[in-house]
Amino acid sequence: MSKAPKRRRAASLDKRKAMGGWLFVIPFVIGLIFIYFPVIYDSFRSTFIQVAKDKQEIFVGIENYQEALFTDPNFVTNLISGLKDMVVDIPSIVIFSLFIAVILNQKVLGRAVFRAIFFIPVICATGLMDSVEESASSLNDYMGDQSQGINTGEMDDGFSMSIDKITSLFESMQIGSGIAEFVVGAVNRVSGIIDRCGVQMLILLAALQSISPAIYESCSIDGATTWETFWKITLPMISPMILVATVYTVIDAFTSKNSSVMKYIDSVEQVNVQTAMAWIYFSVIIVLVIVVVIAMRAYVFYQRRDS
Amino acid sequence: MDNQVNAPKVLKESKNKITVDFERTSLATRLKLKYLNISYVAGLIWRIFRFLLLLGVSYVILYPFFSKITGSFMSGEDFVDVTVKLIPKYPTLDTYKSIMFDLKNDVNFFEALIHSAFLSLGVALLQTFTCCVIGYGFAKFKFKGSKILFAIVLFTMIVPHGTIQVALQTHFKHFDIFGICKLLSGQVIPSFAPLVTLQEMYPTTLGTGLLLYGDSINLTNSPIPFILLSLTGLGFKNGLYIYMMRQFFKGVPDELEESAYIDGYGIFKTFMFIVIPLSVPMMITIFLFSFSWQWTDEFYTTTFWSSSSETFELLPDIINTGIGTMYANTSASGPAGPAAALYNAAVQNTKGLLIIIPLLIVYLFCQRYLVEGIERSGLVG
Numbered sequence: 256m257s258k259a260p261k262r263r264r265a266a267s268l269d270k271r272k273a274m275g276g277w278l279f280v281i282p283f284v285i286g287l288i289f290i291y292f293p294v295i296y297d298s299f300r301s302t303f304i305q306v307a308k309d310k311q312e313i314f315v316g317i318e319n320y321q322e323a324l325f326t327d328p329n330f331v332t333n334l335i336s337g338l339k340d341m342v343v344d345i346p347s348i349v350i351f352s353l354f355i356a357v358i359l360n361q362k363v364l365g366r367a368v369f370r371a372i373f374f375i376p377v378i379c380a381t382g383l384m385d386s387v388e389e390s391a392s393s394l395n396d397y398m399g400d401q402s403q404g405i406n407t408g409e410m411d412d413g414f415s416m417s418i419d420k421i422t423s424l425f426e427s428m429q430i431g432s433g434i435a436e437f438v439v440g441a442v443n444r445v446s447g448i449i450d451r452c453g454v455q456m457l458i459l460l461a462a463l464q465s466i467s468p469a470i471y472e473s474c475s476i477d478g479a480t481t482w483e484t485f486w487k488i489t490l491p492m493i494s495p496m497i498l499v500a501t502v503y504t505v506i507d508a509f510t511s512k513n514s515s516v517m518k519y520i521d522s523v524e525q526v527n528v529q530t531a532m533a534w535i536y537f538s539v540i541i542v543l544v545i546v547v548v549i550a551m552r553a554y555v556f557y558q559r560r561d562s
Numbered sequence: 563m564d565n566q567v568n569a570p571k572v573l574k575e576s577k578n579k580i581t582v583d584f585e586r587t588s589l590a591t592r593l594k595l596k597y598l599n600i601s602y603v604a605g606l607i608w609r610i611f612r613f614l615l616l617l618g619v620s621y622v623i624l625y626p627f628f629s630k631i632t633g634s635f636m637s638g639e640d641f642v643d644v645t646v647k648l649i650p651k652y653p654t655l656d657t658y659k660s661i662m663f664d665l666k667n668d669v670n671f672f673e674a675l676i677h678s679a680f681l682s683l684g685v686a687l688l689q690t691f692t693c694c695v696i697g698y699g700f701a702k703f704k705f706k707g708s709k710i711l712f713a714i715v716l717f718t719m720i721v722p723h724g725t726i727q728v729a730l731q732t733h734f735k736h737f738d739i740f741g742i743c744k745l746l747s748g749q750v751i752p753s754f755a756p757l758v759t760l761q762e763m764y765p766t767t768l769g770t771g772l773l774l775y776g777d778s779i780n781l782t783n784s785p786i787p788f789i790l791l792s793l794t795g796l797g798f799k800n801g802l803y804i805y806m807m808r809q810f811f812k813g814v815p816d817e818l819e820e821s822a823y824i825d826g827y828g829i830f831k832t833f834m835f836i837v838i839p840l841s842v843p844m845m846i847t848i849f850l851f852s853f854s855w856q857w858t859d860e861f862y863t864t865t866f867w868s869s870s871s872e873t874f875e876l877l878p879d880i881i882n883t884g885i886g887t888m889y890a891n892t893s894a895s896g897p898a899g900p901a902a903a904l905y906n907a908a909v910q911n912t913k914g915l916l917i918i919i920p921l922l923i924v925y926l927f928c929q930r931y932l933v934e935g936i937e938r939s940g941l942v943g
Binding site: 272274275276277278280282283287290291293294297301358359364370371374375377445446454503509510529533537541 | 609612613615616619620622623624626692695696698699700702703704705706708711714715718719720721722723725726728729730732733790791793794795796802804829833850851854858918921922925926929932
C-alpha cells in the first residue's frame with residue numbers, strides 16, 4: 256500500500272489523484288486485509304489439517320487431497336460429468352443469449368414487454384428458488400403431465416421416440432453422434448438454459464446498443480446484406496463482450512449451488528475433505544477460464560485498445 | 563417520343579391547385595411489385611418467426627409462474643381426483659393459510675418477510691453505495707497497484723462459495739482483528755462497551771445471538787457480517803457490481819470532472835454532487851440486482867444464521883420448516899400417501915410464490931431502469 260503524501264500542497268495533480276484513487280478503493284482494501292485474505296488463508300490451511308476428537312488440529316499434508324481424488328469414489332466422476340455438462344451448456348447459453356439479444360435489439364412488436372419478461376429469470380432464478388423448486392418438484396411433475404393430455408404415458412413415449420428417431424437420423428446421416436448428442440442435450444435442458452441467460456443477454460444487448468448506427472448505414476450503402484453485416488460487423492464489434500459473457504457463464508455455471516459438483520461437495524461429511532474438494536474444483540474453474548480466454552482471444556476484435 | 567408520352571397531362575389548373583394525370587401502373591401491379599418480391603416475403607417470414615420465437619421463449623419463462631399460481635390454489639381433494647391436473651377443481655386458500663398461520667415451531671411468516679425485507683434493503687443500499695465508490699476509484703484514478711487490485715476484485719467473483727463457506731463462518735464466529743480482542747479480553751470483556759450499546763440498540767436481533775467467547779466475538783446470528791461484507795464490497799456478487807460500475811464510470815467523460823475541479827470542487831465534492839446524480843440509473847440497476855439476489859440468497863443467510871436461532875426468522879427458515887396441523891388434517895381426512903406428499907409439495911410451491919411476488923412487484927417498477935441503465939452504461943469499455 257502506497258503511503259499518502261504528507262505535504263499536500265506540494266503534491267502534484269497526479270499524486271493527488273492517485274491518493275484519491277486509494278481513498279475510493281480503501282473500503283475494499285480494508286475488507287481484503289481484514290476479512291478476505293484471512294478467510295482464504297484459513298480455508299486453504301484447513302485443507303492440510305484434520306481435526307481430531309479432542310479438537311486438536313493435526314497436520315496431515317496432502318492427505319485430504321488424496322482422499323478427495325483417489326479414495327472418494329464419486330468425486331472425480333462427478334467432476335468429469337459436470338465438465339461434460341458444461342461443454343453442452345456453455346455454448347448453448349452464449350449462442351442463445353446472443354440470438355435473443357440480437358432479436359431484442361431489432362424493432363419487434365411488443366419489444367418492451369418481451370424484454371421485461373426475458374429478464375425475470377435474472378431476478379428470480381437464484382439459490383432460494385432452486386431449493387423451493389426441488390422440494391416442490393413432485394407437484395411440478397404432477398402438473399406438467401397436463402401439457403400432454405390424458406394418455407400421459409403414450410405421449411411421453413412418443414416424445415422420447417421422436418428424439419430417438421432424430422438422433423438415429425443424424426447418426427445415419429454420418430454427421431456425427433457428437434453433434435446429435437449436443438443438440439438433444441440442449442433441447443432437453445432448454446428451460447434451464449433460458450433461465451441462466453439473463454445476465455449474458457443484458458451484457459450482449461448493451462454491447463449491441465453501443466455499435467454506432469453510422470457503421471450499419473455505410474454498410475447498407477455499400478450494398479451489404481443484413482446477413483453479411485451481422486457476420487462482418489456485428490459479431491466482431493461485440494466479440495469482446497461475447498468473451499465476457501462466456502467467462503461469466505463459466506463462472507456462473509460452476510459456482511451456482513445447483514451445479515451437480517457443488518451439490519456433491521456440499522453433501523460430503525468431512526469438512527476438511529470438503530474444503531479440499533472445493534479447492535480442487537476452484538483450480539479446475541481457473542484453468543477452464545484461462546483456456547476459454549486464450550482460445551477466444553484469437554477471435555476477439557478490439558476497436559480501441561487504449562480505451 | 564418517350565418523354566412526350568410519359569409527360570404528366572394537366573387536367574385542370576387553377577391559382578392554387580394543379581390536377582395532373584400521370585400514366586401510372588395499375589394498383590394491382592403496384593401491390594404485386596411491393597409485396598410479391600422475395601425480400602419482402604423473406605422479411606415477413608423472418609418477422610413472424612421472430613415473434614413466434616419470442617412468444618415461445620416467454621411461454622417457457624412464464625409457465626412455471628402460471629403453474630405455481632394455479633398449484634397454490636389446489637386443495638387436498640384435487641390431488642385425489644385424477645382428472646385434475648393444471649386447473650384446480652376445488653380451489654381453496656388452504657396452502658396460503660397454512661403458510662401464514664400454521665408453520666411448525668411457531669415460525670411466523672410475516673415476521674420472516676419483514677426481517678428479510680429490512681435485511682435485503684439495508685444490504686442492497688450499502689452494497690450499491692460501496693460498489694459505486696469502489697468502482698469510481700477503479701475507473702477514474704490511476705494509482706500504483708490498481709490493476710492488481712482490480713484483478714483481485716475479479717478473483718473474488720470466481721471463488722466458489724463452497725471453498726470459503728466454512729472459513730467464513732468460523733471467521734465471523736470467532737471474529738477478531740489481529741488479536742485486538744485477545745488483548746482486551748483480560749479486563750474489558752465482561753462489559754465490552756461498544757457491544758453492550760449494540761445489544762441495547764437491537765435487543766431482538768442481538769439479544770441472545772451475540773456471545774462473547776474468551777478471546778473473540780461471535781458475530782453470527784446478527785446482521786453484522788452482512789454489514790461488514792457489504793461495506794467492504796465483498797458481499798454476494800459484489801465483484802460483478804464493481805465491474806459494472808467501473809465500466810459505467812469509464813463511459814463518463816473526464817471533462818465533466820475536470821470542469822468541476824476548475825470550478826473549485828475537490829475530489830469528494832465532485833463525486834457527491836456531479837458523479838452520483840449522474841449515475842442514478844446505473845445505481846438503480848445495481849440496487850435491483852443486489853436486492854433481489856439478497857432476497858433469494860440462501861448461502862450467506864444460512865452461513866451466518868444458524869437455523870436454530872429462534873429470535874430472528876428469515877425466508878430460508880420458512881422454506882425449511884414444514885407446516886403443522888393443516889398437513890396432518892389432510893392426511894387424516896382421506897388422501898393417501900402420495901396425495902399428502904403432493905399437498906406438501908403444493909405448500910412448498912406456494913411458499914415460493916409468496917417469496918417471489920414481492921420481488922416481481924419491485925421488478926415491475928424498476929425493470930425500465932434495469933435495461934436502460936445497462937444499455938446507457940455501455941458496459942463495453
